[in-house]
Amino acid sequence: MFFYTNINNTTTRVQSFGLHLKLNGTLIKAIHDKKRSWGCLPIDNQSSGVWRKIVRCIESIEYNNMGIHQLLNGVCGDGADIRFWLDIWEGDSSLKDGFPRLFRLKKDKKCSIKNRLRMTDSGFDWSWNWSRGIQQGEELNKFNLMYNSIADKRLGEGMDRWIWIGNTSNMFTVKAVKNGMITGQNLSDRYILQWASWVPKKINIFMWQMVMDRIPTADALKVRNSVINDDICVLCDESLESTSHMFCSCGVASLIWYKISTWCKAFPFFVFTTKDLVEIHNHVQIGKKERKALKGIIMIPCWFIWKERNDKKFANNNVVVESIFQNTRSMGYLWYRNRKKNVSISWKEWCRFELM
Numbered sequence: 001m002f003f004y005t006n007i008n009n010t011t012t013r014v015q016s017f018g019l020h021l022k023l024n025g026t027l028i029k030a031i032h033d034k035k036r037s038w039g040c041l042p043i044d045n046q047s048s049g050v051w052r053k054i055v056r057c058i059e060s061i062e063y064n065n066m067g068i069h070q071l072l073n074g075v076c077g078d079g080a081d082i083r084f085w086l087d088i089w090e091g092d093s094s095l096k097d098g099f100p101r102l103f104r105l106k107k108d109k110k111c112s113i114k115n116r117l118r119m120t121d122s123g124f125d126w127s128w129n130w131s132r133g134i135q136q137g138e139e140l141n142k143f144n145l146m147y148n149s150i151a152d153k154r155l156g157e158g159m160d161r162w163i164w165i166g167n168t169s170n171m172f173t174v175k176a177v178k179n180g181m182i183t184g185q186n187l188s189d190r191y192i193l194q195w196a197s198w199v200p201k202k203i204n205i206f207m208w209q210m211v212m213d214r215i216p217t218a219d220a221l222k223v224r225n226s227v228i229n230d231d232i233c234v235l236c237d238e239s240l241e242s243t244s245h246m247f248c249s250c251g252v253a254s255l256i257w258y259k260i261s262t263w264c265k266a267f268p269f270f271v272f273t274t275k276d277l278v279e280i281h282n283h284v285q286i287g288k289k290e291r292k293a294l295k296g297i298i299m300i301p302c303w304f305i306w307k308e309r310n311d312k313k314f315a316n317n318n319v320v321v322e323s324i325f326q327n328t329r330s331m332g333y334l335w336y337r338n339r340k341k342n343v344s345i346s347w348k349e350w351c352r353f354e355l356m
């Protein structure tokens with residue numbers, strides 16, 4: 001199922017497993033887009049009819065334990081169609097959900113990116129329209145955080161577009177969604193990954209794909225009858241590239257796990273399979289809070305290992321273990337501090353793995 005949320009256009013196109021519907025966007029907006037309707041798709045709860053059924057259907061579909069609408073991210077073109085606060089275009093949640101306190105202060109809650117980003121003599125500049133001034137302290141901190149995350153965004157040419165983050169190719173296919181839904185329902189022979197809520201969704205999804213051996217390593221591609229010219233792991237240049245090798249037994253991975261275990265004050269990890277990796281937090285002698293943090297921390301270097309592998313394979317960049325570790329610690333800190341509820345931790349405490 002795929003949908004466009006830019007119902008300001010004359011028509012909204014909905015494709016539902018091959019069923020193509022053309023709906024009058026202006027009409028839907030007039031009926032359903034109430035003044036205080038902040039959802040991904042507008043819906044008047046008092047109404048009935050086709051549109052309500054479509055929205056309820058979309059909201060009920062889960063793909064790998066997530067709402068299907070959460071897996072479509074906006075990519076900024078001219079900024080006219082992506083709603084600044086309500087759509088997902090920076091990070092993996094809407095700015096409304098990421099910064100609810102700031103959202104409450106906004107006058108025009110349904111504004112587009114284009115409404116907020118304007119061209120000035122010195123380049124692009126963000127404009128704001130608050131109901132009152134931002135207060136010092138927590139409010140200002142949140143504003144700075146949000147601003148830093150979007151400061152380098154620029155308007156481009158052409159219309160805004162939407163990408164699918166449910167797989168590594170960012171390509172939406174009905175088949176991929178069907179498979180995701182089927183595997184999500186079939187619990188008998190599939191591994192159910194415990195999500196780490198403070199880690200971005202795309203990394204959780206990557207981990208799930210890794211455990212399911214769906215990362216396109218040389219070994220996995222061979223199994224799917226692809227012709228592979230170079231099947232040696234580019235991280236170590238020694239062994240056949242497979243998921244378990246790259247993330248567990250490869251020299252690069254081993255060094256990273258050693259550094260992570262030392263940082264987290266745990267015994268050195270011994271991991272032989274990707275499943276060992278995602279369950280390691282259950283077997284270390286550390287506190288409950290630390291274990292929960294470790295569950296998410298383990299995911300981050302996996303994401304960076306795959307990124308480094310691609311950079312090395314396709315751009316011949318050097319692989320530096322220390323930078324994977326440092327990136328893990330700094331991004332981990334950013335996400336843990338800002339995405340986990342009721343957490344107050346300094347960078348020094350994080351580096352000493354002292355979770356209050």
Ligand SMILES: [Zn+2]
Binds near residue numbers: 233234235236237245
């Ligand atoms: Zn290797």
